[in-house]
Amino acid sequence: MLEALWLSKTPWPGSGHEAVLRGAQLTASEFVDWVSQTLEAGEYKPPLEGGLQIMITPLARTMLRPFGAIVLPGADAATLGPVPPGPVLIGDTFARELGLPTVEGKRQALAWQFAQLLRAPAVTLLRRGHLGSEPLAASPLVDRLDLALQAAGHVLPHWQDPRLEATVPTAHVDRAAAQAEGRLPSALSASAVESLRQCPYQFFARVLLGLREAGELEVQADKRDYGTWLHAVLHQFHTERVERRDPDLDDDARLQRAAQDQMRELGLAPAEFLPYSASFARFVPTYLGWLAEREAEGRRFERGEVDRRVQPWAEIEPALAQLALLGRIDRIDDAADGQLLVDYKTGSVKGLKDKVANPLEDTQLAVYAVLMGFGPSHDAHGKLRAQYLALDDSKGIAEIEHEDVEETATVMLDGLRQDLMAIHGGDPLPALGEGVACAYCEMRGLCRRDDWDGAAP
Numbered sequence: 001m002l003e004a005l006w007l008s009k010t011p012w013p014g015s016g017h018e019a020v021l022r023g024a025q026l027t028a029s030e031f032v033d034w035v036s037q038t039l040e041a042g043e044y045k046p047p048l049e050g051g052l053q054i055m056i057t058p059l060a061r062t063m064l065r066p067f068g069a070i071v072l073p074g075a076d077a078a079t080l081g082p083v084p085p086g087p088v089l090i091g092d093t094f095a096r097e098l099g100l101p102t103v104e105g106k107r108q109a110l111a112w113q114f115a116q117l118l119r120a121p122a123v124t125l126l127r128r129g130h131l132g133s134e135p136l137a138a139s140p141l142v143d144r145l146d147l148a149l150q151a152a153g154h155v156l157p158h159w160q161d162p163r164l165e166a167t168v169p170t171a172h173v174d175r176a177a178a179q180a181e182g183r184l185p186s187a188l189s190a191s192a193v194e195s196l197r198q199c200p201y202q203f204f205a206r207v208l209l210g211l212r213e214a215g216e217l218e219v220q221a222d223k224r225d226y227g228t229w230l231h232a233v234l235h236q237f238h239t240e241r242v243e244r245r246d247p248d249l250d251d252d253a254r255l256q257r258a259a260q261d262q263m264r265e266l267g268l269a270p271a272e273f274l275p276y277s278a279s280f281a282r283f284v285p286t287y288l289g290w291l292a293e294r295e296a297e298g299r300r301f302e303r304g305e306v307d308r309r310v311q312p313w314a315e316i317e318p319a320l321a322q323l324a325l326l327g328r329i330d331r332i333d334d335a336a337d338g339q340l341l342v343d344y345k346t347g348s349v350k351g352l353k354d355k356v357a358n359p360l361e362d363t364q365l366a367v368y369a370v371l372m373g374f375g376p377s378h379d380a381h382g383k384l385r386a387q388y389l390a391l392d393d394s395k396g397i398a399e400i401e402h403e404d405v406e407e408t409a410t411v412m413l414d415g416l417r418q419d420l421m422a423i424h425g426g427d428p429l430p431a432l433g434e435g436v437a438c439a440y441c442e443m444r445g446l447c448r449r450d451d452w453d454g455a456a457p
Contacts, residue, residue: 059072073126074128076138080139085103182424187326189325190327192207196419201431226279238301283391287397307326339383340387342387365386366405369384431449
């Protein structure tokens, strides 16, 4: 960029560049316009790093670019040839009068783009012969090229695979089983405990190896952003109510203000967040009505976003003495019969009900109970309850309680202790390959789930 704008160059004495630079008088807007045009006309060629460099680019962006060799996959009639349709309400005739692209113009542009490929020293065209069970012809552009070559006395050469064919005997693939060599993490979250219970190999990859999928940059706000935002909104709303900030402000206005504050805090664009903002408008009166009913029953918000870290086996298992459970509890309510742990959810109510239908299968609320001091050697007082609070149900706010969460926490801790001691002793961590967790697991390719002998689809 510095070179394009002559900021890193010194003109030759007496040259035209020197005369222009000395005599140029530009306003601020003229200078910005000159910089824009200069950079637009410039071309940046990054230096090659290493030997072979491969670039994947759309067909339109190959125009006039020097490539040593080009491989064009999908040179078939279904992929190379059809042009994208124009606006539904504007026909070709009207589009031509308005100066908009027409189908014929797009087809001609595609032909020019294809023709530009032929300038490269080596061009390889690949295509499928069938689309499912149906035969698939070559692209019309390839047919035109073939006819043009024949008219000039040439033929379109067919590519021959230089590789040698070899018969590879079928190998029996067993279920994957990792060897952790007795290693344990220093801390476990509720999601890590859930991973261990669902699939030991998944736990090995996620927690012990720390593997993660590379995240993609999302422009549009999604349901996860909505859930994060709603958690923050409710935390600010209830914290301000407990601290009695702005006592003249009613709950509706306070909740709306929290929504705007957290949207700015999280950097969410109002236009992109519009669908969720409309959903929130329906949520506000529903939630405030539910809140009034609960407070009339004597239930009060105590605190939210509570970070906890405990060492539940410090006194009973020396090998696990330093291993901690940690997590963040969305909300703790104070009720007449004791404390109530609340975990906000924006997902399916049916899924939450299925989760707590068998209390011993639910991990998250049991871990939260342990974080509050309930376990084999707890010293907590009073009864503890825990529930999921579904905020996004069309029928209103739904409370899904985990029955007898204290007993579940005790059973879970004992089972978790046995599993961790087995890992500490060097037992393998097998891949189970079962259930919904396997269907959506990002480690499925690592454990080669689909290559197991007799694996179900």
